[in-house]
Amino acid sequence: MMNSEQQPSPVGVREAWNVESVDAISRPGSSPGLHSTSVNGSTFEMDELRRAGSYRVKRPHSTDPTASKKRTQEARLRSLANAKQKKVFLNFAPPSSRYPEITLPNAAYMKRALTPPAPVLPRRAGKNLSRSQDGPLSRGDLGKKGTIDSREGGSYVGELLAGRPHGVGNYFCPHGDGMRLQYEGEWCQGMREGEGSMYYWTNESYHGDFSQNKRHGYGRMEYRSGDVYHGQFFKDRKQGMGTQYYANGDCFVGFWMNDKREGLGTMYWMSRGKKYEGEWRTDTPCTGSMIAMSTEEEAQLAQQRQAAAPVTKDAPQSITEASMPKLKLKTPNKIVFAEAVGVRRERFTAEGTAGKPKRTAQRESGTLDDSTLQRMKHAFVALAGGDGPQDAIRPSKMSDLCVLAGMDPAGTEVPPLLRELNAHTRRNALLYFDDFLDVIINFRSI
Structure with a gap:
């Protein structure tokens, strides 16, 4: 954009013609429309100047000093306004000049950017591995098969990528005078990763998920004693929800932490026809209830056991139990409730490194914490x-119960809790206090 100083201004021409045009008009007998004169060597007619706006007639100035002062002030204000407007306009820059248009790269670059990267591995053998003379190694092509011999005497046979096990393959380790299969399954960059099977020298086996050479995820562990575990693993240890089938027919369903039973769990003694529901602390039951199993429950557990892990040992002979005094408590779950609250509070308040597994077990077990149990009890009352044995609420009040306890009605744990509470109502459609305590103590949201 050119400013007023750079553009050819017609002001000089206008002022020159003003002088001569006025002289021409002042001469008698002259006609402005036919008069012609010259400026800077050019000849112009007066009518052309009039149409072009360069013809201006001088007007006589007023002798009134007030009017002259007023015109001077107006001219000054106009000049200041024009200067301010000119300054703002000169400093203004449209967005198109500050931010140039974006130009996309060509189609080849766009296709290359949208293509997922291929795995890039060093072109060398992995740690403690050397190239085998039996088969060629892959030099970057996924899916090629070969053999790798380790310095400890083991051997890998399967898919390779850049000199490492990658894909599906088997690893053999020395055993006596020969070789035995140690692992078969998926590999990723030289490590067991994915789904596979591990065979130990103790005649134990694991089938399930692996991550960075460790049992991690969901799997099945078969022990030498005949026990079978189905459940979650975390860094080579049983951690999370799992079911252990014992060789004598018993079964445990509950939460595990560091290969030990921790948290809420149920132990089924099939030979006795009873089950224990309650809290476990470092593989030991601490508070709960001993309940007789129903016939339907025994048949269901026996069917699941036969499909998952057949019994390999004879069940122990039944022991003649001493007669126990009849339970006279009207609300026995009050005592269990108080003990469960204390155990869960102890897990949350455990300090130091030794208390970290306990806190983790309480958070991940899916059970209600101690404060929630206390709030729900107060809401029911x-x-x-x-809080007597005859105190009860109707199903229409169960949602109000959760709201009074401070639970989010849209939360993930409220709908299954309401279903469990409705399932424990009696024939008169009432939920009694003792049944209510039994539900919230043994409730699990996972």
């Missing part, structure tokens, strides 16, 4: 009007 407020709605039912007491």
Whole structure:
């Protein structure tokens, strides 16, 4: 954009013609429309100047000093306004000049950018591995098969990528005078990764998920004693929800932490026809209830056991139990409730490195924490009007119960909890206090 100083201004021409045009008009007998004169060597007619706006007639100035002062002030204000407008306009830059248009790269670059990268591995053998003379190694092509011999005497046979096990393959280790299969399954960059099977020298085996050479995920572990575990693993240890079938027919279903039973779990003694529901602490039951199993429950467990892990040992002979005194407590779950609250509070308040597994077990077990249990008990007492054996609430009040306890109605744990509470109502459509405590103690959201 050119400013007023750079553009050819017609002001000089206008002022020159003003002088001569006025002289021409002042001469008698002259006609402005036919008069012609010259400026800077050019001849112009007066009518052309009039149409072009360069013809201006001088007007006589007023002798009134007030009007002259007023015109001077107006001219000054106009000049200041024009200067300010000119300054703002000169400093203005449209967005198109500050931000140039974006130009996309060509189609070849775009196709290369949208293509997922291929795995890039060093072109050398892995740690403690050397090239085998039996088969050629892959030099970067995925899916090629070959053999790698380790310095410890083991051998890998399967798919390779850049000199490492990558894909599906088997690893053999020395055993006596020969070789035995140690692992078969998926590999990734020289490590067991994915789904596979591990065979130990102790005649034990694992089938399931691996991550960085460790059992991690969901799997099945078969022990030498005949026990079988189905469940979650975390860094080579049983951790999470799992089911252990014992060789004598018993079964445990619950939460594990560092290869030990921790948290809420149920132990089924098939030979006795009883089950224990309650809290476990470092593989030991601490508080819960001993309940007789129903016939339907025994048949279902026996069917699951036969499909998952057949019994390999004879069940122990039944022991004649001493007669126990009859339970006279009207609400026995009150005692279990108080003990469960104490155990869960102890897990949350455990400090140091030794208490970290306990805190993790309480957070991941899916059970209600100690504060939630206390709030739900107080809410039930407020709605039912007491905590006696005959105090109860109707199903229409169960949602209000969760709201009074401070639970989010849209949370993931509220719908299954309401279903469990409705399932424990009696024939008169009432949920009694003792049944309510039994539900919230043994509730698990996972």
